[in-house]
Structure formats: C-alpha cells, structure tokens
Amino acid sequence: MKIVGFARPGSAEVLVGELLDGAVRPLTSLAEFWAAPRRWAVPGQPGDGPAVAVEEVELRPVVPPSARVLCIGLNYRAHAAEGGFTPPEFPTVFGRWTASLTAGEVPAPVPQGEDGLDWEGEVMAYVAEDLADADPDSARAAVLGYSTFNDLTARRAQKLTAQWTLGKNADRSGPTGPLVTADEVGDLRDGLAVRTRVNGETVQDGNTRDMVFDVGTLLSLVSRTLTLHPGDVVATGTPEGVGYVRNPPWLLQPGDVVEVDVERLGVLRTPIVDAGGRKGA
Structure with missing residues (x-):
C-alpha cells in the first residue's frame, strides 16, 4: 500500500x-x-x-509536525570511505526540522552563498508505535513503512562548524516520496537498490546491504535515549557517489533535476531552482 x-x-x-x-x-x-x-x-x-x-x-510529506526527523550520517561503508572516514562505532545522528520536508516535484532552491546543493539519495523509515529501550527486532517490527528521501545538503553551511544542522536544514531541502508499507518492502538487510540520477545520469548506485547499522539497530539505539512515537522518522543514510568528494566537486545547479530511485519505493523527482525560485538558464 x-x-x-x-x-x-x-x-x-x-x-x-x-x-x-x-x-x-x-x-x-x-x-x-x-x-x-x-x-x-x-x-x-x-x-x-x-x-x-x-x-x-x-x-x-506524510510526516506530522511533531515528528522527530533523525538522519544518519556515514551509514554506508562505501560512502564513509569516499569521504576519508572509517565506519563509525556508533551511528552519527543529526536532526532535521519538519519544516524542511517537502514532497516530490517541489522545487528546491540553492541558498544564497552556496555553490550548489549536494544530493544524498536515501531510504526513510516511519515509526508506527511507541519505542522505549527497544531491542532491534522489536524496533524493526515497529516500522510502518519506508519512502524515498533526498537529504539535499548545503555543503558550505554544513562545513562551517563540526555541527551539521545548518547545512542539513535549507529551505525545501528534504523531499520525500510516498510511504510504502513494510509488507511490500521487506527487510532492508536483504538489499534494495538505491540509485540517484542528475539530469538522467546515474551518480549513486548503492544497495541497503551496505548499511553499517540496519533500521532495527538504529531505532533501538535511539530508543535508549528518547522515546520514539508514531510519525517519527529515521533517514537511514546515503550510499557512495555524492558530489562534494568528486574532483572537481559536482553540485546541483538551478535548472538541474535530481531523481532518487529506490527499488520497491519508486522515483522521487526534484527540480533545482535559484534562491528566487528561478530554474536557471
């Protein structure tokens, strides 16, 4: 469904x-x-x-205003490696505000002062019940379903300090796709293809089998500190192929179209515009 x-x-x-x-x-x-x-x-x-x-x-977005939007960094082994990191011992967790979330086809503006936006195609998991100090199996069973997600990132703002919050909350920078119920998706540990395209060219081609921490482990760890409630969401990280690590860096510009294509979840399409809403040349 x-x-x-x-x-x-x-x-x-x-x-x-x-x-x-x-x-x-x-x-x-x-x-x-x-x-x-x-x-x-x-x-x-x-x-x-x-x-x-x-x-x-x-x-x-099918996300309530009260939701905690928890994002996981460096959660694909190959993505950690391309940035010069070793896979973390514990998940790197940062937050988004629900105000940054949008649906597919909503234009995402490049903030003033940024050279562009970077793409991060992901799978987002939606919590269906309260979770407090849950074990991984119980946490996994509490997932209502999954959607595509693009953690569009303002890299200049992200790198100003060790905290990533600013660069991860630009206006309309969190497009999400339809929620597909877990019975139609299955266990992410079995592997779903996660691909991102820019103007039709594939820039990310990963698989959820490469995750360092699976959904159950992520939700279990978070639930030891804070109680999760229905509607809370976890963005599970991005595979290798982001733009800022390339030589030269490749960032999204006004007029570009970025698509996140996840097996069983569908295609999430986002046009990029300038800060004034224009699509570019």
Missing part, C-alpha cells in the same frame, strides 16, 4: 490518502492517521470521500 499526504486546493489542512494509479483516495486527517497508523495502513480501509486525481491536489 502506498500512502501520501495531500492538501486540497485552497486548504491548509493536510490529509492522508492511499495512492492509487494516478489518483489519491482520501483516508483521514494527518493527526488521526498517526493516532492509529496500523488501522489506516490497510488496503480497502473505508475512506473519507471518493478518489481524486493526483493533479487536483498538492502532495505533502
């Missing part, structure tokens, strides 16, 4: 719906969905009105 957030024309209310073939079947409000996600994430669940064409609504 594929699940999306959306808003009707002229309305600020975010609803949740089942994504069908070119249409969205409304289910309930975003708040009600995350109050009982297992109830709603069932195909054929009675909804809130007839299906509407995707073109008639504005897609939104």
Whole structure:
C-alpha cells in the first residue's frame, strides 16, 4: 500500500490518502492517521470521500509536525570511505526540522552563498508505535513503512562548524516520496537498490546491504535515549557517489533535476531552482 499526504486546493489542512494509479483516495486527517497508523495502513480501509486525481491536489510529506526527523550520517561503508572516514562505532545522528520536508516535484532552491546543493539519495523509515529501550527486532517490527528521501545538503553551511544542522536544514531541502508499507518492502538487510540520477545520469548506485547499522539497530539505539512515537522518522543514510568528494566537486545547479530511485519505493523527482525560485538558464 502506498500512502501520501495531500492538501486540497485552497486548504491548509493536510490529509492522508492511499495512492492509487494516478489518483489519491482520501483516508483521514494527518493527526488521526498517526493516532492509529496500523488501522489506516490497510488496503480497502473505508475512506473519507471518493478518489481524486493526483493533479487536483498538492502532495505533502506524510510526516506530522511533531515528528522527530533523525538522519544518519556515514551509514554506508562505501560512502564513509569516499569521504576519508572509517565506519563509525556508533551511528552519527543529526536532526532535521519538519519544516524542511517537502514532497516530490517541489522545487528546491540553492541558498544564497552556496555553490550548489549536494544530493544524498536515501531510504526513510516511519515509526508506527511507541519505542522505549527497544531491542532491534522489536524496533524493526515497529516500522510502518519506508519512502524515498533526498537529504539535499548545503555543503558550505554544513562545513562551517563540526555541527551539521545548518547545512542539513535549507529551505525545501528534504523531499520525500510516498510511504510504502513494510509488507511490500521487506527487510532492508536483504538489499534494495538505491540509485540517484542528475539530469538522467546515474551518480549513486548503492544497495541497503551496505548499511553499517540496519533500521532495527538504529531505532533501538535511539530508543535508549528518547522515546520514539508514531510519525517519527529515521533517514537511514546515503550510499557512495555524492558530489562534494568528486574532483572537481559536482553540485546541483538551478535548472538541474535530481531523481532518487529506490527499488520497491519508486522515483522521487526534484527540480533545482535559484534562491528566487528561478530554474536557471
């Protein structure tokens, strides 16, 4: 089952719906969905009105405003190596604000003073139940589903200090795809292809088997410190092939289109624009 957030024309209310073939079947409000996600994430669940064409609504992230967005750095062995790092003993965890998240096709602007944005194609995991001091198996079973994610990064801002927060929270820099329920995705340890393309050219070609820490281990570790709640999300890291390590560096410019293509999750497409919203030459 594929699940999306959306808003009707002229309305600020975010609803949740089942994504069908070119249409969205409304289910309930975003708040009600995350109050009982297992109830709603069932195909054929009675909804809130007839299906509407995707073109008639504005897609939104299916993430509640209260969510903790936890991102994991250096979580693919080959990506750590390309940056000159050894795989960490413990996960490198940093946060995003929900305000940075968007849906597919929403233009991402290059911030003033940046030479461009860097791509980081990822898989995002969505928590369905409270987790406190959970073991890895219980934590893995608590995942409602997964989506594509692009951790678009402002490298200049990221490298100003040892803290990554600023460079990871640029406006509209966190596009997410539809949530695909875990029963359709399977165990990431078995391997999903994670690819990123820029203007049609493949720049990342990895597999979730290369993760240093799997989803269950990540959620278990986080839950020892803070209680996770339904709607919290974990972005599981990116494979090798990012732009800043290349010689010369290759960063996204206005007019570029970046796509994250994850096996069983689909393609997440994001056009890049300048800070004024222009697509470039």
